[in-house]
Amino acid sequence: xxPRRPTIGVFDSGMGGLTVLGALVRLVPEADYLYxxxxxxxxxxxxxxxxxxxxxxxxxxxxxxxxxxxLVIACNTASALALDKIAAxxxxxxxxxxxxxxxxxxxxxxxxxVVVIGTExxxxxxxxxxxxxxRGLEAREKACPLFxxxxxxxxxxxxxxxxxxxxxxxxxxxxxxxxVMVLGCTHYPLLKxxxxxxxxxxxxxxxxxxxxxxxxxxxxxxxxxxxxxxGAERRTHPRFTxxxxxxxxxxxxLGERFLGFAVEDARLVDLEQEAIAxx
Amino acid sequence: xxPRRPTIGVFDSGMGGLTVLGALVRLVPEADYLYxxxxxxxxxxxxxxxxxxxxxxxxxxxxxxxxxxxLVIACNTASALALDKIAAxxxxxxxxxxxxxxxxxxxxxxxxxVVVIGTExxxxxxxxxxxxxxRGLEAREKACPLFxxxxxxxxxxxxxxxxxxxxxxxxxxxxxxxxVMVLGCTHYPLLKxxxxxxxxxxxxxxxxxxxxxxxxxxxxxxxxxxxxxxGAERRTHPRFTxxxxxxxxxxxxLGERFLGFAVEDARLVDLEQEAIAxx
Numbered sequence: 386x387x388p389r390r391p392t393i394g395v396f397d398s399g400m401g402g403l404t405v406l407g408a409l410v411r412l413v414p415e416a417d418y419l420y421x422x423x424x425x426x427x428x429x430x431x432x433x434x435x436x437x438x439x440x441x442x443x444x445x446x447x448x449x450x451x452x453x454x455x456l457v458i459a460c461n462t463a464s465a466l467a468l469d470k471i472a473a474x475x476x477x478x479x480x481x482x483x484x485x486x487x488x489x490x491x492x493x494x495x496x497x498x499v500v501v502i503g504t505e506x507x508x509x510x511x512x513x514x515x516x517x518x519x520r521g522l523e524a525r526e527k528a529c530p531l532f533x534x535x536x537x538x539x540x541x542x543x544x545x546x547x548x549x550x551x552x553x554x555x556x557x558x559x560x561x562x563x564x565v566m567v568l569g570c571t572h573y574p575l576l577k578x579x580x581x582x583x584x585x586x587x588x589x590x591x592x593x594x595x596x597x598x599x600x601x602x603x604x605x606x607x608x609x610x611x612x613x614x615x616g617a618e619r620r621t622h623p624r625f626t627x628x629x630x631x632x633x634x635x636x637x638x639l640g641e642r643f644l645g646f647a648v649e650d651a652r653l654v655d656l657e658q659e660a661i662a663x664x
Numbered sequence: 665x666x667p668r669r670p671t672i673g674v675f676d677s678g679m680g681g682l683t684v685l686g687a688l689v690r691l692v693p694e695a696d697y698l699y700x701x702x703x704x705x706x707x708x709x710x711x712x713x714x715x716x717x718x719x720x721x722x723x724x725x726x727x728x729x730x731x732x733x734x735l736v737i738a739c740n741t742a743s744a745l746a747l748d749k750i751a752a753x754x755x756x757x758x759x760x761x762x763x764x765x766x767x768x769x770x771x772x773x774x775x776x777x778v779v780v781i782g783t784e785x786x787x788x789x790x791x792x793x794x795x796x797x798x799r800g801l802e803a804r805e806k807a808c809p810l811f812x813x814x815x816x817x818x819x820x821x822x823x824x825x826x827x828x829x830x831x832x833x834x835x836x837x838x839x840x841x842x843x844v845m846v847l848g849c850t851h852y853p854l855l856k857x858x859x860x861x862x863x864x865x866x867x868x869x870x871x872x873x874x875x876x877x878x879x880x881x882x883x884x885x886x887x888x889x890x891x892x893x894x895g896a897e898r899r900t901h902p903r904f905t906x907x908x909x910x911x912x913x914x915x916x917x918l919g920e921r922f923l924g925f926a927v928e929d930a931r932l933v934d935l936e937q938e939a940i941a942x943x
Binding site for chain 2: 427548
């Protein structure tokens with residue numbers, strides 16, 4: 386019996402969610418993927434909760450219309466500010482990146498103290514603080530607004546990036562005791578090498594992209610994938626469709642850096658026109 | 665006879681255009697001002713020409729409907745990518761920031777060689793290169809994508825910013841001979857102190873915000889303003905109305921840094937709803 390392949394929708398404001406998609410493909414290759422990058426309106430990190438909810442809900446509904454049976458909000462800002470509103474506008478199940486990251490932090494910590502880094506909007510929402518508090522953990526939250534631009538400049542392993550990281554993280558860790566750092570932004574996995582050099586060796590780094598992919602695998606009741614799984618050869622070829630609201634060419638060019646492999650079937654979508662057409 | 669005060673519309677993707685508004689108020693205090701900051705959709709610097717044209721034209725038409733008799737596109741990206749399209753969608757005269765900056769560079773240079781710095785989108789449009797070539801000048805263009813985030817982080821006079829500036833500008837000036845540097849982004853006037861330290865003392869820095877304000881003054885056939893001008897006491901109190909597409913509170917809080925005085929009458933506008941209402 387050939388099991389039906391699920392279609393998973395992955396939404397982000399831009400490229401960052403591709404790190405989540407990359408982690409998903411590694412952990413859940415027995416699915417097909419629709420990715421929506423709202424590149425015309427990025428970054429969400431500087432926008433208000435109302436605006437983020439409105440934009441993300443529109444994109445999420447688009448993915449549902451296109452056949453997504455499970456939706457991953459692979460954007461920390463949208464997960465932090467608008468997950469309930471997005472879920473309320475959909476009929477399929479929705480997962481954000483905050484809860485899986487908090488779960489993983491709870492598993493890793495011994496001291497019960499966790500540092501969370503993210504964009505200004507994610508941090509000032511205190512979504513991670515609340516999620517960690519529910520698990521009995523104490524959070525020290527630190528906004529690192531220069532990390533995304535540094536990644537986008539391509540300075541992922543650059544002396545400037547290391548200095549900036551030292552400024553941000555010295556402040557974040559100064560109160561002491563934290564033994565876990567949660568990467569609360571989907572761009573940050575690209576800075577892992579630098580961040581590993583800057584934090585103490587005993588601090589565990591929780592990559593919320595990986596944690597979220599693991600949560601999706603569990604949600605779909607799938608076994609960990611191995612090359613010897615039944616149908617393994619078929620499972621290794623998910624289909625991908627990418628929808629973006631700005632330049633397809635730029636998305637293709639930069640996407641590979643985040644995803645780890647080439648972006649092929651990318652299409653331009655105008656959500657504002659779609660909204661008018663629906664009315 | 666009390667002369668009628670003109671109403672000038674100033675458009676930018678966000679806060680940066682406030683440096684142009686600040687320069688305008690100093691040079692042309694005998695006007696009232698409408699400012700539109702498309703803060704929900706910033707930054708334009710990473711968007712395609714089509715998207716920038718569509719967004720900026722909508723905002724410009726809004727300012728015209730609100731009574732602007734002259735429109736300043738105080739956004740280098742929109743001026744570079746979409747000035748003709750914006751002008752075609754309006755009935756009032758429109759000024760961008762590129763031509764005034766190029767004019768000023770032509771006045772200042774002796775070597776005929778000019779360095780232009782700006783966002784990725786402005787630089788890759790080569791709008792400054794074309795404008796300078798029309799004046800017989802040779803341009804070396806350099807994108808400085810980290811400058812805007814550094815300004816927004818508040819690191820306007822910070823050792824990291826100085827190092828980043830050295831990396832960018834050493835590269836820009838290495839071919840030699842340039843004696844003028846044009847600040848091709850409305851955020852960059854806030855970095856003048858750092859930039860002055862980094863470039864050679866004989867390099868003149870052209871602030872396109874100031875050049876544009878001067879072009880507006882000339883366009884309106886106004887004399888340079890002095891405290892002893894007729895009606896001087898009245899002229900020192902322009903009225904300001906600010907329209908933004910995202911958080912009014914955040915715009916007020918950060919606006920003062922760019923403008924030099926407090927933002928008071930700021931209102932939230934939803935251009936997408938406006939567009940639907942018009943249909």
